[in-house]
Amino acid sequence: MKKWMTMSMSFVLAAVLTACADHDHAKQQTNHKQKAQVVSKMERAKTVKVNLVNAEGKSAGYATLMQVVDGVKVRVYASGLAPGKHGIHFHEKAICKAPTFKSAGAHFNPYGKHHGFLNPKGPHVGDLENIIADQKGRARAEFITGLVTLEKGKPNSLLDADGSALVIHAKADDYRSDPAGNAGDRVMCGMIK
Numbered sequence: 541m542k543k544w545m546t547m548s549m550s551f552v553l554a555a556v557l558t559a560c561a562d563h564d565h566a567k568q569q570t571n572h573k574q575k576a577q578v579v580s581k582m583e584r585a586k587t588v589k590v591n592l593v594n595a596e597g598k599s600a601g602y603a604t605l606m607q608v609v610d611g612v613k614v615r616v617y618a619s620g621l622a623p624g625k626h627g628i629h630f631h632e633k634a635i636c637k638a639p640t641f642k643s644a645g646a647h648f649n650p651y652g653k654h655h656g657f658l659n660p661k662g663p664h665v666g667d668l669e670n671i672i673a674d675q676k677g678r679a680r681a682e683f684i685t686g687l688v689t690l691e692k693g694k695p696n697s698l699l700d701a702d703g704s705a706l707v708i709h710a711k712a713d714d715y716r717s718d719p720a721g722n723a724g725d726r727v728m729c730g731m732i733k
Contacts, residue, residue: 588699590731591731593636602616603616618678622673625671625672631706648665666704679708699733
């Protein structure tokens with residue numbers, strides 16, 4: 541009788557433990573699904589389209605900025621560029637007056653850093669990787685920057701009171717020289733607001 545009761549208790553205990561494990565697994569799967577849904581909603585809610593114009597004030601492409609877990613995902617398409625590498629940066633103000641685009645201000649730099657990923661005193665939060673235009677002058681790029689956000693109210697938000705701008709330069713950014721990486725003239729601009 542004692543042996544039978546011990547065996548019965550073992551079976552009951554095993555069944556209870558299995559049920560608890562199944563419940564915990566189901567709960568974890570539900571939590572993962574809920575987190576994925578929250579991230580998905582956040583991404584949909586925090587997407588900004590940026591229309592790029594050239595020095596003549598004509599449409600020259602676009603960019604989309606999407607808030608993701610690691611920062612902001614940037615997708616750029618531009619045409620009419622000289623073949624080769626071009627610096628691209630976030631600038632301080634959402635003002636794109638052709639032909640010089642000086643109206644966009646300096647690089648977005650709320651923390652007072654120096655320019656460049658290779659600069660020991662840098663980078664600006666507005667510093668981005670160079671993009672490359674093909675022989676037909678078209679550039680496509682996609683990257684994530686963890687230096688900025690689309691969340692309002694943060695010092696590194698692209699959506700602050702005066703917005704910001706996405707500016708493409710005539711030459712490559714050397715990632716070191718202050719204040720703009722020797723990237724040359726501003727040849728395209730898009731307002732972020």
